[in-house]
Amino acid sequence: MPITKQEVEHVAKLARLEITEAETEAFTRQLSSILTYIEQLKAWDTAGVEPTATVIEQANVFRADEHRPSLPVEEALGNAPDAMDGYFKVPRILEER
Numbered sequence: 692m693p694i695t696k697q698e699v700e701h702v703a704k705l706a707r708l709e710i711t712e713a714e715t716e717a718f719t720r721q722l723s724s725i726l727t728y729i730e731q732l733k734a735w736d737t738a739g740v741e742p743t744a745t746v747i748e749q750a751n752v753f754r755a756d757e758h759r760p761s762l763p764v765e766e767a768l769g770n771a772p773d774a775m776d777g778y779f780k781v782p783r784i785l786e787e788r
Contacts, residue, residue, distance in 0.1 A: 692723070692726040692727055692729075692730050693723045693726075693727075694719060694722045694723045694726060695719070696715055696716070696719050699715050699718045699719050699722065700715060703715075703718075764777050
């Protein structure tokens with residue numbers, strides 16, 4: 692399933708990425724290759740196959756929750772370019788419609 696350069700440019704615009712012409716061509720080839728491979732995978736009958744998240748058995752690898760002191764707010768915000776009311780202040784990125 693080939694993807695067009697225009698589709699790659701559209702996705703880059705949606706992701707707010709600036710890509711060069713060479714990158715556009717490379718991504719077009721790579722994404723087309725990926726989509727072609729996915730089409731090949733769709734040919735397999737997987738009706739009786741259980742969905743899996745991993746192919747090896749795993750147990751809970753998380754450590755137990757422990758209450759312990761954390762970094763003081765003043766120290767955490769000490770190197771922040773901008774802070775307000777004990778929080779990191781970041782520039783607005785959403786556009787008004």
